[in-house]
Amino acid sequence: MSPLRTLAFLALIGVCSCQASDCSYRGLLTHLNLTTTDKVMAVMRPVKNWTTPTLVQMDLVLYGILEVDEKSQTVTSHIWIRMGWTNEFLTWNLSDFCGIDSMTIPRSSLWIPDVSIEEDASDTGTIHNSPVITLSPSGSVLANSRQRLTSTCLLMVAMFPFDKQRCHFTFSSLSSDEETITLGTVSNDTRLTKVSKLLMVTRGEWHLEDIEIEDCSKNRTSGCQSRLVYTVIISRKPLLYVIIFIVPLFYFVLLDVCSFFISGARGEKLSFKVTILLSISVLLLILKDLLPSTEDSLPMIARYCVGIFALVGISVLEAMLVGFLYDLDGCCSNAQTPDDAQVDIQLEVDFHKESDGAEEPPERPSLPLNRPDDRDLLRLILEEVKTARREAGGPEEDERRPGSYRRLSEIIDSAFFVLYFLTVAVFLTYMNVVWMTQIISI
Numbered sequence: 001m002s003p004l005r006t007l008a009f010l011a012l013i014g015v016c017s018c019q020a021s022d023c024s025y026r027g028l029l030t031h032l033n034l035t036t037t038d039k040v041m042a043v044m045r046p047v048k049n050w051t052t053p054t055l056v057q058m059d060l061v062l063y064g065i066l067e068v069d070e071k072s073q074t075v076t077s078h079i080w081i082r083m084g085w086t087n088e089f090l091t092w093n094l095s096d097f098c099g100i101d102s103m104t105i106p107r108s109s110l111w112i113p114d115v116s117i118e119e120d121a122s123d124t125g126t127i128h129n130s131p132v133i134t135l136s137p138s139g140s141v142l143a144n145s146r147q148r149l150t151s152t153c154l155l156m157v158a159m160f161p162f163d164k165q166r167c168h169f170t171f172s173s174l175s176s177d178e179e180t181i182t183l184g185t186v187s188n189d190t191r192l193t194k195v196s197k198l199l200m201v202t203r204g205e206w207h208l209e210d211i212e213i214e215d216c217s218k219n220r221t222s223g224c225q226s227r228l229v230y231t232v233i234i235s236r237k238p239l240l241y242v243i244i245f246i247v248p249l250f251y252f253v254l255l256d257v258c259s260f261f262i263s264g265a266r267g268e269k270l271s272f273k274v275t276i277l278l279s280i281s282v283l284l285l286i287l288k289d290l291l292p293s294t295e296d297s298l299p300m301i302a303r304y305c306v307g308i309f310a311l312v313g314i315s316v317l318e319a320m321l322v323g324f325l326y327d328l329d330g331c332c333s334n335a336q337t338p339d340d341a342q343v344d345i346q347l348e349v350d351f352h353k354e355s356d357g358a359e360e361p362p363e364r365p366s367l368p369l370n371r372p373d374d375r376d377l378l379r380l381i382l383e384e385v386k387t388a389r390r391e392a393g394g395p396e397e398d399e400r401r402p403g404s405y406r407r408l409s410e411i412i413d414s415a416f417f418v419l420y421f422l423t424v425a426v427f428l429t430y431m432n433v434v435w436m437t438q439i440i441s442i
């Protein structure tokens with residue numbers, strides 16, 4: 001009797017252990033009651049006592065900074081988010097299930113915390129959730145998602161292109177308060193920054209400085225436990241802007257200063273200066289496309305551009321004034337004297353009268369040779385005399401009348417040059433100092 005009982009007992013144990021030690025996922029699913037079609041697991045927060053808050057632990061990895069739009073004040077980045085929380089109903093004993101230590105099930109079959117980013121301004125469809133979530137024996141659930149995130153960010157362009165931006169990603173639950181969902185982190189700041197720097201492929205013109213986490217889950221007094229703020233600090237690589245804005249503008253103003261040494265040809269000097277002015281306005285147009293029109297703080301680079309534009313503009317005006325004064329003197333010396341002009345006109349009239357009277361066709365070239373006209377000869381002699389007189393009289397007249405206006409224009413030119421040079425030097429030094437102090441301070 002007793003051996004039979006022992007045998008039966010052993011058989012029972014064997015059956016039991018066979019049933020308990022199920023090595024298929026199906027058995028585990030059955031154990032977890034997930035095979036039933038009832039959707040209760042998908043709708044309720046998985047806690048046994050409703051007063052227990054669910055701690056959702058987040059991990060954010062920055063995979064790339066795709067675009068920073070200063071005009072619309074948005075930052076587009078590529079991020080991966082991992083969320084983990086505990087489902088108190090989905091626990092199993094490893095030894096009962098052949099040591100199955102993780103299982104994936106469809107995302108739709110379980111409750112997922114509705115955590116989202118407050119700054120998110122992306123279009124719909126930019127979030128790509130992993131279709132499955134991972135369960136582990138202790139009841140912890142992991143859900144991954146990646147996102148092309150366009151987030152609003154207050155971009156400070158005052159120091160463009162040497163700027164550093166701080167953008168926040170604030171995670172919070174849309175429908176729950178901190179009584180039900182608490183947000184926490186898995187990795188700390190240093191680790192996250194290290195991983196992001198390692199994995200980041202696209203950075204564009206940006207350099208990732210640091211990622212800071214403001215984690216309230218350990219601070220029971222602050223009242224911000226349902227929020228988690230990641231602060232991404234990025235700095236711009238300024239070399240391109242230095243090459244296309246700052247250096248050319250510096251050269252333009254240098255050229256403008258040097259143009260005071262163009263001697264003589266005042267018209268050329270003026271057109272040279274106007275060309276410089278036009279080149280600067282092209283740069284201003286490019287700048288307009290880059291920067292937002294903020295009225296409260298004009299970016300330093302805009303001040304720099306406008307300052308140089310104004311300086312060159314003033315120097316163009318000065319060149320015009322000097323040219324005007326110079327010509328005010330020159331106008332009388334260059335023009336023909338009235339008696340010359342009268343003789344000229346008289347000759348012209350006589351000549352026309354005579355040719356009209358003869359009604360000779362004008363295309364006959366042999367006319368002056370066939371009929372040597374003393375009027376023509378006279379004309380030639382007159383021309384000769386006039387040029388001789390002009391040549392002789394020009395310098396003499398200049399010496400005779402050095403021209404108060406001309407002298408004035410020269411004085412103005414010299415004084416303006418000194419003033420202009422000093423202003424340019426002071427302006428450039430000021431910009432340099434301001435820029436340098438700002439670059440060092442940030």
Ligand SMILES: *[C@@H]1O[C@H](CO)[C@@H](O)[C@H](O)[C@H]1NC(C)=O
Nearest residue numbers: 030031032033034089090091
């Ligand atoms: C599955 O459901 C049965 C009865 O409906 C219950 O006894 C059991 O505890 C449930 N298992 C789990 C893991 O919730």
Ligand SMILES: *[C@@H]1O[C@H](CO)[C@@H](O)[C@H](O)[C@H]1NC(C)=O
Nearest residue numbers: 047048049050051052053179
């Ligand atoms: C639920 O939690 C509250 C507070 O934590 C506790 O006072 C209460 O006894 C719990 N209820 C059960 C049934 O465990």
Ligand SMILES: *[C@@H]1O[C@H](CO)[C@@H](O)[C@H](O)[C@H]1NC(C)=O
Nearest residue numbers: 020091092093094095096097
């Ligand atoms: C798992 O099962 C083994 C034997 O069946 C038992 O000794 C152990 O305490 C169980 N572990 C838990 C966490 O229930």
Ligand SMILES: *[C@@H]1O[C@H](CO)[C@@H](O)[C@H](O)[C@H]1NC(C)=O
Nearest residue numbers: 186187188189190191192194
């Ligand atoms: C961050 O985590 C790493 C390991 O993950 C650890 O070595 C480091 O000390 C932590 N830093 C801080 C500030 O907690």
Ligand SMILES: *[C@@H]1O[C@H](CO)[C@@H](O)[C@H](O)[C@H]1NC(C)=O
Nearest residue numbers: 216218219220221222223224
């Ligand atoms: C918790 O938050 C309060 C208010 O925000 C702050 O004064 C306090 O220093 C914080 N404590 C810790 C440990 O961070």
